[in-house]
Every structure is written in C-alpha cells, then in structure tokens.
Amino acid sequence: MPKNAAPASAPSSVAERAARLRAEINEHNYRYHVLDAPIISDAEFDALLNELREIESRYPELITPDSPTQRVGAPAAEGFAKVRHPQPILSLGNAFDAAGVRAWRERLGKYAEQNLGSLEALGSLDDYVVEPKIDGLTVVLTYENGVFVQGATRGDGLVGEDITANLRTVKSVPLALRKTDVATFPARLSVRGEAFMTIADFERLNEAQLAAGERTFANPRNAAAGALRQLDPSLTAKRPLRLLCYAIVDFVPAEGDGLAPRTQWHTLAYLRKLGFPVTDMARRFDDLEAAIAYCVSYVERRDDLPFEIDGMVIKLNDLTLSQRLGYVGKDPRGAIAFKFPAREATTLLKDVNVTIGRTGNIVPNAVLEPVHVGGITITSATLHNYDDIARKDIRIGDRVIVKRAGDVIPYVAGPLISARTGHERVITPPTECPYCGTSLVRREGEVALYCPNADCPGRLDRAISHFVGSGAMDIEGLGEKIVAQLIEAGLIADVADLYALKKEDLLGLEKFAERKAQKLLEAIEASKRQPLTRLIVGLGIRHVGEMAARALAERFGSLDALIEAASASPETLQDIEGVGPVIAESVSQWARRDSTRALVEKLKRAGVNPKQEVRSMTARAEGPFAGRVFVITGTLSQPREAIAAWIEAQGGKVTDSVSRNTAYLVVGDAPGASKINKARQLGVPMIGEEELKRLGSANQS
Numbered sequence: 140m141p142k143n144a145a146p147a148s149a150p151s152s153v154a155e156r157a158a159r160l161r162a163e164i165n166e167h168n169y170r171y172h173v174l175d176a177p178i179i180s181d182a183e184f185d186a187l188l189n190e191l192r193e194i195e196s197r198y199p200e201l202i203t204p205d206s207p208t209q210r211v212g213a214p215a216a217e218g219f220a221k222v223r224h225p226q227p228i229l230s231l232g233n234a235f236d237a238a239g240v241r242a243w244r245e246r247l248g249k250y251a252e253q254n255l256g257s258l259e260a261l262g263s264l265d266d267y268v269v270e271p272k273i274d275g276l277t278v279v280l281t282y283e284n285g286v287f288v289q290g291a292t293r294g295d296g297l298v299g300e301d302i303t304a305n306l307r308t309v310k311s312v313p314l315a316l317r318k319t320d321v322a323t324f325p326a327r328l329s330v331r332g333e334a335f336m337t338i339a340d341f342e343r344l345n346e347a348q349l350a351a352g353e354r355t356f357a358n359p360r361n362a363a364a365g366a367l368r369q370l371d372p373s374l375t376a377k378r379p380l381r382l383l384c385y386a387i388v389d390f391v392p393a394e395g396d397g398l399a400p401r402t403q404w405h406t407l408a409y410l411r412k413l414g415f416p417v418t419d420m421a422r423r424f425d426d427l428e429a430a431i432a433y434c435v436s437y438v439e440r441r442d443d444l445p446f447e448i449d450g451m452v453i454k455l456n457d458l459t460l461s462q463r464l465g466y467v468g469k470d471p472r473g474a475i476a477f478k479f480p481a482r483e484a485t486t487l488l489k490d491v492n493v494t495i496g497r498t499g500n501i502v503p504n505a506v507l508e509p510v511h512v513g514g515i516t517i518t519s520a521t522l523h524n525y526d527d528i529a530r531k532d533i534r535i536g537d538r539v540i541v542k543r544a545g546d547v548i549p550y551v552a553g554p555l556i557s558a559r560t561g562h563e564r565v566i567t568p569p570t571e572c573p574y575c576g577t578s579l580v581r582r583e584g585e586v587a588l589y590c591p592n593a594d595c596p597g598r599l600d601r602a603i604s605h606f607v608g609s610g611a612m613d614i615e616g617l618g619e620k621i622v623a624q625l626i627e628a629g630l631i632a633d634v635a636d637l638y639a640l641k642k643e644d645l646l647g648l649e650k651f652a653e654r655k656a657q658k659l660l661e662a663i664e665a666s667k668r669q670p671l672t673r674l675i676v677g678l679g680i681r682h683v684g685e686m687a688a689r690a691l692a693e694r695f696g697s698l699d700a701l702i703e704a705a706s707a708s709p710e711t712l713q714d715i716e717g718v719g720p721v722i723a724e725s726v727s728q729w730a731r732r733d734s735t736r737a738l739v740e741k742l743k744r745a746g747v748n749p750k751q752e753v754r755s756m757t758a759r760a761e762g763p764f765a766g767r768v769f770v771i772t773g774t775l776s777q778p779r780e781a782i783a784a785w786i787e788a789q790g791g792k793v794t795d796s797v798s799r800n801t802a803y804l805v806v807g808d809a810p811g812a813s814k815i816n817k818a819r820q821l822g823v824p825m826i827g828e829e830e831l832k833r834l835g836s837a838n839q840s
C-alpha cells in the first residue's frame with residue numbers, strides 16, 4: 140500500500156509518453172538547428188515541449204539529463220571547474236599561400252621517408268580533406284553511452300574549463316546522440332568542434348546591446364567567447380551560439396564494437412550521422428594543387444559565408460598515418476592551415492588626433508603602434524566619431540582591434556578590455572576646432588562634430604583633393620600626397636591657386652623632375668575644359684553630388700547665373716527636379732558667402748569658367764524618384780539630412796508628415812509611432828533603408 144506522503148510514481152504509459160516526447164523533440168531540434176530543415180512549425184514544437192514540461196513537473200523522476208527541457212536550468216556558477224582533456228588538444232601550423240602549402244607537403248614527404256620507412260607501405264600522403272577554418276573557439280564535447288555529459292574549453296590544450304551548463308544551452312549541441320540503425324554508441328566519445336556566432340546574429344546582438352545601453356562586441360569571435368564564459372547559463376542561452384564539429388579526440392567503443400573511423404572523411408560522415416553539426420564545405424582531393432585551388436577559391440568567397448573563417452584547413456585523410464607523423468610543438472604534421480590575409484589585428488592605441496573633413500566634420504583618428512593587417516602596415520585608423528568612441532569605451536593606452544577589409548578604410552573596432560592595466564585614459568571630445576579655434580557644433584540628428592567655419596584651414600587639403608579627384612575636375616597625377624606637398628610649400632591656399640602654378644614652383648619640390656612637372660601642368664590646364672557639372676561637384680557644396688550638380692548646371696548654365704539665382708531667390712531652386720529643400724538651402728548658403736564669390740572670381744580670372752546651354756524648365760531632369768514624396772522616421776545609417784539630400788538628388792521630395800501624397804514612409808530604428816500609424820491608416824507603403832536604396836538604383840537603369 141503506497142504511503143500518502145510519497146509522490147505518486149508515474150504510470151508506465153506516462154513514462155512512455157515522456158520518452159517518446161523527448162525523442163521526438165530532440166529529433167525536431169536536430170532538424171531545425173543542425174540540418175536547417177524543420178518539418179513542423181515553431182508553435183507545434185512549443186506544444187510538444189510544453190507537454191513534456193508538464194509531465195516532468197508532475198513526475199520529476201522522469202527527468203533525464205538528455206531531456207530537451209534541461210538545456211537551461213543550471214544555476215549560475217562561482218567559477219569554472221578545470222577539466223583535463225583525454226588527449227592534448229593540438230593547434231595547427233600555418234601556411235600563408237600556395238608555396239607555404241607545397242613546402243608543408245615537401246617536409247611531410249621527407250619526414251615520412253626518413254622516419255616511417257617506404258612511402259608505398261604508408262598509404263597515400265596525397266589524399267586530403269579540406270575544410271573551412273572557422274574563426275571561433277574550440278570546444279570539446281563528451282558523451283557517455285550517447286548522452287552529453289561534459290563540455291569544455293580548450294584552455295591550454297591539456298586542461299580546459301568545464302562549461303557543460305553553457306554548452307547545453309547551445310541548440311545544435313546534441314544532448315543525446317541520434318539513434319540510427321547503423322550506429323551503436325561508443326561507451327565514451329569526445330568530439331572537437333568550433334563554437335561561433337554568425338555575422339548576422341552578431342550584428343543583431345550588438346544592436347540589442349546598444350539598445351540596452353550595454354557594451355558592444357568588436358567581432359563575432361569575441362561575442363562568442365563572451366557567451367561561452369558566462370557564469371550564468373541563462374545568459375549564454377540568450378546568445379545565438381552555433382557549433383561545427385570536425386574531429387574525434389577520444390573514443391572508447393561499446394563492448395564488442397569497432398574502433399573510431401580511420402579517415403577524416405569518414406569521421407565527418409560519422410559525426411554527421413550521430414547528429415553533430417558538420418560543415419558541408421568539406422571536400423576530398425587526391426591532388427595537392429586541387430586542394431590548394433579549393434582553398435584559394437574561398438579567399439574571394441569568404442564574404443559570402445554567413446560566418447567568419449580565417450582560412451581553410453588541409454588535412455591528410457588517413458588518420459592513422461597522421462597520428463604516426465606526430466607533431467612539432469603543438470602542431471600536428473598531418474594538417475596545415477591555409478590562412479587568409481588577416482583582416483584584423485590588435486595593437487596599441489597611442490593617441491588620438493583630429494582631422495577635419497571637406498564639409499567641416501571632425502574625425503577622430505587613432506595613432507597606432509604600427510601593425511600588419513591584410514598585407515600592409517597601418518599606423519593610423521579612423522575612430523569614426525566621439526559617440527562611437529564612448530559607446531565602445533575606447534581609451535588611449537588600450538590594446539585595440541583594428542580592422543581592414545577590402546576597400547574599407549582601417550578602423551578601430553573596439554578595445555580588448557581584458558588587457559587593461561588601469562593606466563588607460565578616457566578620450567574626451569574637443570570643444571574647439573584644432574585648426575581655427577572656432578567652437579565646434581553638433582548638427583541636429585547627426586553624430587559628428589562640425590567646425591562651422593567654412594574657411595577653416597583644416598578643410599583645405601580635403602577640399603582641394605576633392606576638387607582634383609576623379610569625380611570632379613579629374614586632374615591626373617595630383618594625388619593627396621602632392622596636394623599636401625603643395626600646401627606645405629605655400630604654393631596653394633585654395634583651388635584657384637592650382638591654375639597659377641608654374642614649372643619652377645614644381646621643380647623646387649621633392650621628387651619633381653622636369654617631365655613630371657610638365658605633365659601635371661598639362662593636366663591642370665586640361666581641367667579648365669571640364670564641364671560645369673564637374674566644376675560644381677568639385678566646389679564641394681554640402682549635399683550636392685553628381686545628380687544635383689547636373690541639375691543645377693543644366694538649369695543655370697554658368698557659375699555666375701547659379702550664384703545670382705541662389706542668393707537672390709533660393710525658393711526657385713526647389714522647382715528643379717533633383718533639388719529639394721535641403722539641397723536648395725545648402726546651395727543658397729554657399730552662394731551668399733563672400734568667400735564663395737571671391738573664389739569664383741579668382742577661378743574665372745584663371746580661365747576656369749565653363750558654360751553650357753541652359754535646358755528649358757520643361758525639359759526636366761528625370762530622376763528615379765521623380766515626382767515622388769517620401770517621409771522619413773527613425774534613425775537611418777546616415778544623418779536624416781544626408782538621406783533626404785540623396786532622395787532629392789534622385790528627383791524625389793522629402794516632407795515631414797505622412798499624407799495621401801506620400802509615396803513611401805522610410806522606416807529606420809526607433810521609428811515614431813504616429814507616422815507608422817498614419818501610414819497604416821492611409822495604406823502608405825513602408826520601406827527600410829535598403830529597400831529605399833534599391834528602389835533608387837533599380838529605377839535608374
């Protein structure tokens with residue numbers, strides 16, 4: 140007779156149902172997180188999970204360690220226990236190009252011949268598996284009789300930290316291995332994999348951190364590391380970690396069972412079968428050159444992947460052979476990393492100096508201890524703006540992560556907080572322009588500080604470089620360095636001075652010989668024949684790009700006529716297709732400045748005064764947004780003014796309130812509820828910034 144105080148034990152039908160639910164849920168979880176091919180809806184999945192939770196709460200004795208309800212639940216720890224790895228967790232040797240890989244193969248051949256005897260008896264060295272080298276963190280997962288019992292970090296390769304509770308929360312970590320007809324589970328199995336975060340998840344996480352007023356992460360790897368090292372697993376659970384597995388580090392077969400797979404290719408297939416997430420980018424090659432070509436193909440394609448890779452790994456397929464080849468230091472001889480050019484590096488932030496952009500925007504620049512990134516040495520990088528510095532908590536004296544990818548100018552992504560000594564200095568924004576002493580201002584809705592002095596000498600070199608650049612007067616042979624040289628020598632103080640340069644002036648400069656000087660003077664002379672549109676672009680009027688410059692040139696035909704009209708009646712500018720209120724206001728301010736008139740006079744005297752036929756008002760410039768009215772709400776990637784100017788330059792208009800005439804409501808971050816509601820009411824379509832840009836360019840062709 141059961142005692143009253145004892146909880147009722149579960150009837151066998153309930154126990155069976157729980158077991159079934161566990162298996163079913165684990166299977167759906169696997170389909171969703173490993174195969175990325177779910178067959179039920181999220182709601183159906185939740186219903187199954189709730190049913191299991193409900194049973195387990197009534198009959199706690201039915202809870203098993205591999206129950207899907209047990210992913211989160213462990214309390215926060217005080218620290219991590221140490222875990223000795225069953226085998227040293229080795230690293231990898233690096234090659235930086237094809238030659239490096241060939242040299243590795245040559246060393247391998249020699250070593251094998253000298254130490255292992257005849258090559259024929261060894262099996263093939265030329266049988267390779269190539270895999271992506273994921274830029275994440277090594278983890279080691281251990282299973283006993285098919286159940287996940289322990290997860291560890293790499294640590295020093297011999298001893299890692301016990302992060303079992305954290306890894307349980309990672310959805311692609313199987314809590315129980317998959318029962319497939321062919322597999323009997325090993326008594327003990329330890330698998331090595333890489334934990335990482337996708338780029339999209341990383342960006343979303345950073346946005347959420349920002350919104351919560353928390354520090355952002357410098358890269359997906361740091362974000363993943365932070366997530367794994369949370370003492371409270373419920374925090375790890377909120378971070379979207381992923382996993383890909385690629386090696387077996389320990390294998391104790393079940394009684395009467397065979398050994399672990401003896402090739403890398405079979406290992407990947409075996410791991411996949413047991414339910415581990417495994418890359419689908421692995422390929423097998425019997426020719427080193429083909430393997431190298433596969434690696435090289437990803438140098439370009441790495442940007443198309445959803446996660447960061449820092450290279451590819453070439454592994455001998457024969458694992459027995461690999462083992463016999465042993466290792467040098469921590470690097471196994473039987474594998475090599477084909478490293479891609481690094482796109483980031485860490486270095487010391489020595490100081491911050493300030494440069495000033497063409498339009499007066501103040502840009503803080505990092506002065507760095509020289510560091511190699513992606514094949515060049517960099518000594519400075521942009522810090523974007525002071526808001527960004529504060530948000531990332533970057534300090535002078537910090538070790539910082541510097542990034543450089545493709546055409547992007549090098550920038551400081553963030554500090555390495557863990558490397559702080561306490562001697563770092565907080566960076567404070569300047570209040571006055573370092574070039575002219577004018578008080579700096581902040582324009583509404585913009586993050587940058589501005590020097591409002593239109594004639595600030597700090598703008599000069601940027602302004603001149605812009606004027607001579609390929610989008611404007613296109614003076615060949617006049618790069619930024621030479622512009623700086625000319626300013627430094629006192630030969631030019633504005634763009635008009637370029638036209639007064641003489642050969643003797645140039646010959647006095649460093650690295651200027653007869654021929655170079657002659658060519659430059661000819662290029663400057665030729666620029667006088669550039670069309671009016673290019674001259675207007677070159678003058679660098681705020682918000683006036685190619686499109687607006689063309690519209691202005693076609694409407695007025697000369698600088699004089701433009702200045703005349705813009706200073707007398709700025710409203711008329713707005714009638715021009717491609718010029719809205721933002722551009723009109725900017726042009727009229729420019730036209731009314733004394734310095735503008737003086738410069739234009741000087742240019743005219745130098746012979747720079749292009750004219751063109753005026754198009755009648757009816758022959759309107761056709762912009763892709765011609766005749767369409769936009770309203771913007773929320774924060775976009777650029778200041779609202781700049782976006783508005785871009786829309787105007789495409790022929791559109793921007794207004795403040797949503798009405799029946801509104802073509803689109805452009806919605807950014809933290810949009811205003813009233814505009815959204817109004818748009819919904821009136822059926823005005825809402826688009827994001829990407830869609831906006833797409834519409835602009837799609838309609839252009």
Ligand code: IVH
Nearest residue numbers: 229230231270271272273277333385452471
């Ligand atoms: S194999 C003995 N394969 O790269 C086996 N490593 O720089 C050595 N990594 O510590 C590792 N993806 O964290 C291997 N497909 C892959 C990898 C990979 C990423 C990491 C791993 C290792 C580091 C070596």
